[in-house]
Amino acid sequence: MTAPDLAAISTPSRLAEPCEGISLEEVQLAARNHGMPLEALRYDVTPPGMHYLLTHYDIPFVDPSTYRLTLGGLVSRELSLDLDAIRSRPQVSHLVTLECAGNGRARLEPRPVSQPWLVEAVGTSRWTGTPLAPLLREAELESSAVDVVFTGADHGIERGVEQDYQRSLPVAEAMRDDVLLVYEMHGAPLPPQHGSPLRLIVPGWYGMASVKWLTRIEVVDAPFEGYQMRAYRVRQRYEDDGVPLTRIEPRALLVPPGFPDYMSRTRVLRAGRTTVEGRAWSGWAAVNAVEVSTDGGRTWESADLEPAPDPRAWARWTWTWDATTGSYDVCVRAGDESGRSQPVDQPWNRGGYANNLVQCVPVAVTD
Ligand SMILES: Nc1nc2c(c(=O)[nH]1)N[C@H]1C(S)=C(S)[C@@H](COP(=O)(O)O)O[C@H]1N2
Numbered sequence: 001m002t003a004p005d006l007a008a009i010s011t012p013s014r015l016a017e018p019c020e021g022i023s024l025e026e027v028q029l030a031a032r033n034h035g036m037p038l039e040a041l042r043y044d045v046t047p048p049g050m051h052y053l054l055t056h057y058d059i060p061f062v063d064p065s066t067y068r069l070t071l072g073g074l075v076s077r078e079l080s081l082d083l084d085a086i087r088s089r090p091q092v093s094h095l096v097t098l099e100c101a102g103n104g105r106a107r108l109e110p111r112p113v114s115q116p117w118l119v120e121a122v123g124t125s126r127w128t129g130t131p132l133a134p135l136l137r138e139a140e141l142e143s144s145a146v147d148v149v150f151t152g153a154d155h156g157i158e159r160g161v162e163q164d165y166q167r168s169l170p171v172a173e174a175m176r177d178d179v180l181l182v183y184e185m186h187g188a189p190l191p192p193q194h195g196s197p198l199r200l201i202v203p204g205w206y207g208m209a210s211v212k213w214l215t216r217i218e219v220v221d222a223p224f225e226g227y228q229m230r231a232y233r234v235r236q237r238y239e240d241d242g243v244p245l246t247r248i249e250p251r252a253l254l255v256p257p258g259f260p261d262y263m264s265r266t267r268v269l270r271a272g273r274t275t276v277e278g279r280a281w282s283g284w285a286a287v288n289a290v291e292v293s294t295d296g297g298r299t300w301e302s303a304d305l306e307p308a309p310d311p312r313a314w315a316r317w318t319w320t321w322d323a324t325t326g327s328y329d330v331c332v333r334a335g336d337e338s339g340r341s342q343p344v345d346q347p348w349n350r351g352g353y354a355n356n357l358v359q360c361v362p363v364a365v366t367d
Protein backbone atom coordinates (compact mmCIF):
# COMPACT_ATOMS: atom_id res chain seq x y z
CA MET A 1 0.00 0.00 0.00
CA THR A 2 1.29 3.44 -0.84
CA ALA A 3 0.88 6.21 1.70
CA PRO A 4 -1.41 9.02 0.55
CA ASP A 5 0.48 11.92 -1.00
CA LEU A 6 -0.64 14.88 1.12
CA ALA A 7 1.30 17.34 -1.05
CA ALA A 8 -0.71 16.32 -4.12
CA ILE A 9 -4.05 17.02 -2.45
CA SER A 10 -3.13 20.64 -1.70
CA THR A 11 -2.55 21.58 -5.36
CA PRO A 12 -5.14 23.51 -7.41
CA SER A 13 -8.01 21.50 -8.82
CA ARG A 14 -7.04 19.71 -12.01
CA LEU A 15 -8.28 20.12 -15.56
CA ALA A 16 -8.50 16.88 -17.54
CA GLU A 17 -6.07 16.49 -20.47
CA PRO A 18 -7.67 16.62 -23.93
CA CYS A 19 -9.42 13.25 -24.52
CA GLU A 20 -8.63 12.08 -20.94
CA GLY A 21 -11.34 9.67 -19.78
CA ILE A 22 -13.17 9.91 -16.46
CA SER A 23 -10.71 8.98 -13.69
CA LEU A 24 -11.29 6.44 -10.90
CA GLU A 25 -11.45 9.37 -8.44
CA GLU A 26 -14.30 10.89 -10.44
CA VAL A 27 -16.06 7.50 -10.58
CA GLN A 28 -15.66 7.25 -6.80
CA LEU A 29 -17.41 10.61 -6.40
CA ALA A 30 -20.06 9.76 -9.00
CA ALA A 31 -20.91 6.48 -7.23
CA ARG A 32 -21.55 8.33 -3.95
CA ASN A 33 -23.19 11.41 -5.38
CA HIS A 34 -25.89 10.22 -7.69
CA GLY A 35 -28.02 12.22 -10.09
CA MET A 36 -31.78 12.08 -10.61
CA PRO A 37 -32.74 9.57 -13.34
CA LEU A 38 -34.25 11.81 -16.03
CA GLU A 39 -37.46 9.74 -16.22
CA ALA A 40 -38.20 11.19 -12.75
CA LEU A 41 -38.86 14.51 -14.54
CA ARG A 42 -42.41 13.11 -14.81
CA TYR A 43 -43.09 13.98 -11.16
CA ASP A 44 -43.72 17.38 -9.59
CA VAL A 45 -42.13 16.05 -6.41
CA THR A 46 -39.12 13.80 -6.97
CA PRO A 47 -39.82 10.37 -5.41
CA PRO A 48 -37.67 9.62 -2.32
CA GLY A 49 -34.31 8.17 -3.31
CA MET A 50 -34.45 9.67 -6.83
CA HIS A 51 -33.49 13.21 -5.74
CA TYR A 52 -29.88 14.01 -6.65
CA LEU A 53 -27.26 13.86 -3.92
CA LEU A 54 -24.04 15.80 -3.38
CA THR A 55 -21.82 15.46 -0.32
CA HIS A 56 -18.24 16.75 -0.37
CA TYR A 57 -16.85 14.58 2.46
CA ASP A 58 -18.45 11.70 4.41
CA ILE A 59 -22.08 11.62 5.51
CA PRO A 60 -21.68 12.40 9.24
CA PHE A 61 -23.56 10.53 11.94
CA VAL A 62 -25.51 13.11 13.94
CA ASP A 63 -27.52 11.66 16.83
CA PRO A 64 -30.97 13.35 16.83
CA SER A 65 -31.45 12.66 20.57
CA THR A 66 -28.41 14.72 21.62
CA TYR A 67 -28.53 17.18 18.69
CA ARG A 68 -28.40 20.92 19.38
CA LEU A 69 -28.39 23.89 17.03
CA THR A 70 -26.55 26.94 18.36
CA LEU A 71 -27.01 30.52 17.14
CA GLY A 72 -24.32 32.98 18.19
CA GLY A 73 -21.89 35.66 17.10
CA LEU A 74 -23.17 39.23 16.77
CA VAL A 75 -26.50 38.68 18.55
CA SER A 76 -27.89 40.03 21.82
CA ARG A 77 -29.13 36.59 22.85
CA GLU A 78 -27.36 33.34 22.02
CA LEU A 79 -29.74 30.47 21.34
CA SER A 80 -29.26 26.74 21.76
CA LEU A 81 -32.16 24.54 20.63
CA ASP A 82 -32.73 20.80 20.57
CA LEU A 83 -34.84 19.12 17.89
CA ASP A 84 -38.06 19.22 19.95
CA ALA A 85 -37.68 22.98 20.41
CA ILE A 86 -37.18 23.41 16.65
CA ARG A 87 -40.11 21.12 15.80
CA SER A 88 -42.44 22.96 18.15
CA ARG A 89 -41.91 26.23 16.26
CA PRO A 90 -44.28 27.29 13.41
CA GLN A 91 -44.13 24.70 10.63
CA VAL A 92 -43.89 25.56 6.92
CA SER A 93 -43.57 23.36 3.80
CA HIS A 94 -42.36 24.49 0.38
CA LEU A 95 -41.77 22.64 -2.87
CA VAL A 96 -38.23 23.66 -3.80
CA THR A 97 -36.15 22.71 -6.83
CA LEU A 98 -32.49 22.26 -5.89
CA GLU A 99 -29.73 22.05 -8.48
CA CYS A 100 -26.01 21.57 -7.97
CA ALA A 101 -23.90 24.47 -9.27
CA GLY A 102 -21.64 21.91 -10.97
CA ASN A 103 -24.48 20.37 -13.01
CA GLY A 104 -23.28 19.87 -16.61
CA ARG A 105 -19.57 20.00 -15.65
CA ALA A 106 -18.60 16.69 -17.30
CA ARG A 107 -19.43 18.01 -20.75
CA LEU A 108 -17.06 20.98 -20.54
CA GLU A 109 -13.77 20.93 -22.44
CA PRO A 110 -11.33 20.92 -20.84
CA ARG A 111 -13.21 19.07 -18.10
CA PRO A 112 -12.67 20.33 -14.54
CA VAL A 113 -11.84 17.16 -12.56
CA SER A 114 -14.53 16.98 -9.87
CA GLN A 115 -17.96 15.41 -9.44
CA PRO A 116 -18.66 14.56 -13.14
CA TRP A 117 -22.29 15.60 -13.56
CA LEU A 118 -23.97 15.36 -16.96
CA VAL A 119 -27.32 17.18 -16.51
CA GLU A 120 -29.10 15.22 -13.78
CA ALA A 121 -27.94 17.03 -10.58
CA VAL A 122 -31.43 18.32 -9.82
CA GLY A 123 -34.52 17.38 -7.87
CA THR A 124 -37.62 18.83 -6.26
CA SER A 125 -38.85 17.92 -2.82
CA ARG A 126 -41.37 19.01 -0.27
CA TRP A 127 -39.16 20.45 2.45
CA THR A 128 -40.75 20.96 5.86
CA GLY A 129 -39.31 22.94 8.72
CA THR A 130 -39.42 26.31 10.42
CA PRO A 131 -38.44 29.69 8.94
CA LEU A 132 -34.99 30.95 9.94
CA ALA A 133 -35.89 34.68 10.09
CA PRO A 134 -37.98 34.60 13.32
CA LEU A 135 -35.12 32.78 15.06
CA LEU A 136 -32.66 35.48 13.96
CA ARG A 137 -35.11 38.14 15.18
CA GLU A 138 -35.38 36.41 18.56
CA ALA A 139 -31.60 36.39 18.87
CA GLU A 140 -31.54 40.11 17.88
CA LEU A 141 -28.80 40.79 15.35
CA GLU A 142 -26.44 43.61 16.23
CA SER A 143 -26.36 46.54 13.80
CA SER A 144 -22.88 45.54 12.58
CA ALA A 145 -24.19 42.18 11.27
CA VAL A 146 -23.22 41.53 7.63
CA ASP A 147 -23.20 37.77 7.00
CA VAL A 148 -24.76 34.72 8.61
CA VAL A 149 -22.43 31.68 8.57
CA PHE A 150 -23.86 28.16 8.55
CA THR A 151 -21.68 25.22 9.68
CA GLY A 152 -22.35 21.55 8.94
CA ALA A 153 -21.24 18.58 11.05
CA ASP A 154 -19.22 17.10 8.16
CA HIS A 155 -15.46 17.50 8.01
CA GLY A 156 -12.82 17.03 5.33
CA ILE A 157 -9.96 18.49 3.32
CA GLU A 158 -10.09 20.48 0.10
CA ARG A 159 -6.98 21.65 -1.70
CA GLY A 160 -5.02 21.12 1.49
CA VAL A 161 -7.47 23.08 3.66
CA GLU A 162 -8.99 21.02 6.51
CA GLN A 163 -12.46 22.29 7.29
CA ASP A 164 -16.05 21.85 8.38
CA TYR A 165 -18.46 22.51 5.48
CA GLN A 166 -19.41 26.18 5.84
CA ARG A 167 -21.35 28.64 3.73
CA SER A 168 -22.75 32.08 4.46
CA LEU A 169 -25.65 34.24 3.33
CA PRO A 170 -25.85 38.04 3.47
CA VAL A 171 -28.23 39.10 6.28
CA ALA A 172 -30.94 40.19 3.80
CA GLU A 173 -31.00 36.73 2.17
CA ALA A 174 -30.94 34.93 5.52
CA MET A 175 -33.98 37.03 6.58
CA ARG A 176 -36.07 35.99 3.53
CA ASP A 177 -39.19 34.33 4.86
CA ASP A 178 -38.82 31.23 2.67
CA VAL A 179 -35.34 30.31 3.95
CA LEU A 180 -36.07 27.28 6.12
CA LEU A 181 -34.48 25.12 8.80
CA VAL A 182 -35.69 21.78 7.49
CA TYR A 183 -36.26 18.52 9.39
CA GLU A 184 -38.55 16.70 6.92
CA MET A 185 -38.19 15.76 3.26
CA HIS A 186 -41.22 14.45 1.42
CA GLY A 187 -43.17 14.08 4.67
CA ALA A 188 -40.57 11.89 6.43
CA PRO A 189 -37.65 12.74 8.74
CA LEU A 190 -34.65 13.97 6.71
CA PRO A 191 -32.63 10.94 5.58
CA PRO A 192 -28.96 10.86 6.69
CA GLN A 193 -27.62 11.67 3.23
CA HIS A 194 -29.82 14.78 2.85
CA GLY A 195 -28.75 16.36 6.14
CA SER A 196 -30.37 14.62 9.13
CA PRO A 197 -31.51 15.87 11.55
CA LEU A 198 -31.55 19.50 10.32
CA ARG A 199 -30.49 21.39 7.20
CA LEU A 200 -30.86 24.77 5.63
CA ILE A 201 -32.90 25.22 2.43
CA VAL A 202 -32.33 28.40 0.42
CA PRO A 203 -34.89 28.43 -2.42
CA GLY A 204 -33.63 29.82 -5.74
CA TRP A 205 -29.93 29.41 -4.93
CA TYR A 206 -27.65 26.69 -6.21
CA GLY A 207 -27.46 23.73 -3.82
CA MET A 208 -24.17 24.66 -2.10
CA ALA A 209 -26.03 27.29 -0.02
CA SER A 210 -28.39 24.73 1.52
CA VAL A 211 -26.06 23.49 4.28
CA LYS A 212 -26.79 19.95 5.49
CA TRP A 213 -26.24 18.60 9.05
CA LEU A 214 -26.50 22.17 10.29
CA THR A 215 -25.07 22.54 13.80
CA ARG A 216 -24.11 26.20 14.17
CA ILE A 217 -25.30 29.59 12.92
CA GLU A 218 -22.93 32.49 13.51
CA VAL A 219 -23.57 36.17 12.76
CA VAL A 220 -20.42 38.05 11.63
CA ASP A 221 -19.55 41.65 10.72
CA ALA A 222 -17.70 41.06 7.42
CA PRO A 223 -18.38 39.02 4.29
CA PHE A 224 -17.43 35.45 5.23
CA GLU A 225 -14.51 34.17 3.16
CA GLY A 226 -14.39 30.49 4.11
CA TYR A 227 -13.19 27.92 1.60
CA GLN A 228 -16.62 27.15 0.09
CA MET A 229 -17.24 30.89 -0.45
CA ARG A 230 -14.04 31.17 -2.50
CA ALA A 231 -14.55 27.85 -4.29
CA TYR A 232 -18.06 28.47 -5.63
CA ARG A 233 -17.14 31.29 -8.02
CA VAL A 234 -17.20 31.64 -11.78
CA ARG A 235 -13.58 32.25 -12.78
CA GLN A 236 -11.35 31.61 -15.78
CA ARG A 237 -8.13 30.94 -13.89
CA TYR A 238 -7.49 29.39 -10.48
CA GLU A 239 -5.93 32.69 -9.26
CA ASP A 240 -8.86 34.90 -10.35
CA ASP A 241 -11.24 36.40 -7.78
CA GLY A 242 -14.20 35.47 -9.93
CA VAL A 243 -17.91 36.09 -9.36
CA PRO A 244 -19.75 34.31 -6.52
CA LEU A 245 -22.47 31.86 -7.51
CA THR A 246 -25.88 32.63 -6.10
CA ARG A 247 -29.11 31.91 -7.99
CA ILE A 248 -29.88 29.07 -10.42
CA GLU A 249 -29.70 29.84 -14.16
CA PRO A 250 -32.75 28.79 -16.19
CA ARG A 251 -32.82 25.24 -17.52
CA ALA A 252 -35.33 22.86 -19.10
CA LEU A 253 -34.82 19.11 -19.24
CA LEU A 254 -36.81 16.48 -21.10
CA VAL A 255 -37.68 12.91 -20.23
CA PRO A 256 -35.65 11.01 -22.86
CA PRO A 257 -38.28 9.70 -25.33
CA GLY A 258 -38.83 5.98 -26.02
CA PHE A 259 -36.57 3.33 -24.46
CA PRO A 260 -32.80 2.98 -24.11
CA ASP A 261 -30.18 0.58 -25.36
CA TYR A 262 -28.56 -0.66 -22.13
CA MET A 263 -24.91 0.14 -22.82
CA SER A 264 -24.91 2.95 -25.39
CA ARG A 265 -27.98 4.62 -23.80
CA THR A 266 -29.19 5.35 -27.37
CA ARG A 267 -32.93 6.09 -27.39
CA VAL A 268 -35.33 4.20 -29.65
CA LEU A 269 -38.87 5.46 -30.20
CA ARG A 270 -41.73 3.91 -32.20
CA ALA A 271 -43.05 6.17 -34.96
CA GLY A 272 -46.34 7.92 -34.23
CA ARG A 273 -47.77 10.65 -32.06
CA THR A 274 -45.92 11.03 -28.76
CA THR A 275 -45.89 13.56 -25.94
CA VAL A 276 -42.46 14.91 -25.18
CA GLU A 277 -42.41 16.20 -21.60
CA GLY A 278 -40.15 17.55 -18.92
CA ARG A 279 -39.69 20.26 -16.33
CA ALA A 280 -38.18 23.78 -16.45
CA TRP A 281 -36.93 26.09 -13.68
CA SER A 282 -34.94 29.22 -12.88
CA GLY A 283 -33.82 30.66 -9.57
CA TRP A 284 -34.00 34.24 -10.91
CA ALA A 285 -37.62 34.57 -12.09
CA ALA A 286 -40.54 32.49 -13.28
CA VAL A 287 -39.94 30.46 -16.45
CA ASN A 288 -42.07 31.99 -19.22
CA ALA A 289 -41.01 30.11 -22.36
CA VAL A 290 -39.99 26.56 -23.23
CA GLU A 291 -39.08 25.54 -26.77
CA VAL A 292 -38.37 22.16 -28.32
CA SER A 293 -36.26 21.27 -31.37
CA THR A 294 -35.96 17.88 -33.13
CA ASP A 295 -33.13 18.96 -35.43
CA GLY A 296 -30.41 19.69 -32.92
CA GLY A 297 -31.41 23.30 -32.31
CA ARG A 298 -31.74 24.62 -35.88
CA THR A 299 -35.50 25.17 -35.59
CA TRP A 300 -37.60 25.56 -32.45
CA GLU A 301 -41.30 25.25 -31.56
CA SER A 302 -43.07 26.46 -28.43
CA ALA A 303 -43.97 23.87 -25.81
CA ASP A 304 -47.02 24.14 -23.52
CA LEU A 305 -45.96 25.34 -20.11
CA GLU A 306 -48.04 24.50 -17.03
CA PRO A 307 -48.11 26.68 -13.90
CA ALA A 308 -45.40 25.74 -11.40
CA PRO A 309 -46.83 23.99 -8.30
CA ASP A 310 -44.84 26.43 -6.12
CA PRO A 311 -42.93 29.59 -7.19
CA ARG A 312 -39.78 27.89 -5.83
CA ALA A 313 -40.21 24.75 -7.94
CA TRP A 314 -39.96 23.63 -11.54
CA ALA A 315 -42.89 23.76 -13.97
CA ARG A 316 -44.08 20.93 -16.23
CA TRP A 317 -44.07 21.39 -20.00
CA THR A 318 -45.32 19.20 -22.85
CA TRP A 319 -44.94 19.13 -26.62
CA THR A 320 -46.71 16.87 -29.10
CA TRP A 321 -44.47 15.17 -31.64
CA ASP A 322 -45.69 13.33 -34.75
CA ALA A 323 -42.52 11.30 -34.99
CA THR A 324 -41.73 9.72 -38.37
CA THR A 325 -38.96 7.21 -39.06
CA GLY A 326 -35.52 8.76 -38.93
CA SER A 327 -32.75 10.10 -36.71
CA TYR A 328 -33.40 13.14 -34.56
CA ASP A 329 -31.63 15.27 -32.02
CA VAL A 330 -34.36 16.36 -29.58
CA CYS A 331 -33.44 19.50 -27.64
CA VAL A 332 -35.20 21.78 -25.17
CA ARG A 333 -34.49 25.25 -23.83
CA ALA A 334 -36.12 27.61 -21.32
CA GLY A 335 -36.21 31.33 -20.75
CA ASP A 336 -37.41 33.27 -17.71
CA GLU A 337 -39.10 36.58 -16.92
CA SER A 338 -35.73 38.19 -16.10
CA GLY A 339 -34.72 37.70 -19.76
CA ARG A 340 -32.22 34.93 -18.98
CA SER A 341 -32.13 31.91 -21.27
CA GLN A 342 -29.97 28.91 -22.16
CA PRO A 343 -26.90 29.08 -24.42
CA VAL A 344 -26.26 26.81 -27.41
CA ASP A 345 -22.51 27.30 -26.88
CA GLN A 346 -21.60 27.08 -23.22
CA PRO A 347 -19.05 29.62 -21.93
CA TRP A 348 -16.31 27.74 -20.03
CA ASN A 349 -15.21 28.41 -16.44
CA ARG A 350 -12.52 26.82 -14.23
CA GLY A 351 -14.87 25.11 -11.75
CA GLY A 352 -17.45 24.06 -14.32
CA TYR A 353 -20.26 25.97 -12.59
CA ALA A 354 -23.64 27.40 -13.64
CA ASN A 355 -23.55 25.45 -16.89
CA ASN A 356 -27.00 25.59 -18.51
CA LEU A 357 -26.23 24.45 -22.02
CA VAL A 358 -29.36 23.26 -23.86
CA GLN A 359 -29.98 19.52 -23.43
CA CYS A 360 -30.11 17.46 -26.65
CA VAL A 361 -31.04 13.77 -26.79
CA PRO A 362 -30.37 11.72 -29.96
CA VAL A 363 -33.43 9.59 -30.78
CA ALA A 364 -33.82 6.87 -33.46
CA VAL A 365 -37.47 6.67 -34.55
CA THR A 366 -38.40 3.23 -35.96
CA ASP A 367 -41.55 1.50 -37.23
N1 LIG B 1 -22.82 20.20 5.21
C1 LIG B 1 -22.88 20.09 3.88
N2 LIG B 1 -23.89 20.72 3.25
C2 LIG B 1 -23.99 20.65 1.90
C3 LIG B 1 -23.01 19.94 1.13
C4 LIG B 1 -21.96 19.29 1.83
O1 LIG B 1 -21.10 18.64 1.24
N3 LIG B 1 -21.94 19.40 3.21
N4 LIG B 1 -23.12 19.94 -0.24
C5 LIG B 1 -23.85 21.07 -0.82
C6 LIG B 1 -24.05 20.95 -2.24
S1 LIG B 1 -22.72 21.34 -3.23
C7 LIG B 1 -25.27 20.66 -2.78
S2 LIG B 1 -25.52 20.70 -4.44
C8 LIG B 1 -26.41 20.31 -1.91
C9 LIG B 1 -26.99 18.96 -2.27
O2 LIG B 1 -28.09 18.64 -1.48
P1 LIG B 1 -28.72 17.17 -1.54
O3 LIG B 1 -27.59 16.20 -1.41
O4 LIG B 1 -29.71 17.09 -0.45
O5 LIG B 1 -29.37 17.04 -2.89
O6 LIG B 1 -26.05 20.27 -0.54
C10 LIG B 1 -25.18 21.29 -0.13
N5 LIG B 1 -25.03 21.26 1.30
Ligand SMILES: [Mo]
Pocket residue numbers: 054099100101102207208
Ligand atom coordinates in the same frame (compact mmCIF):
# COMPACT_ATOMS: atom_id res chain seq x y z
MO1 LIG C 1 -23.45 21.29 -5.45
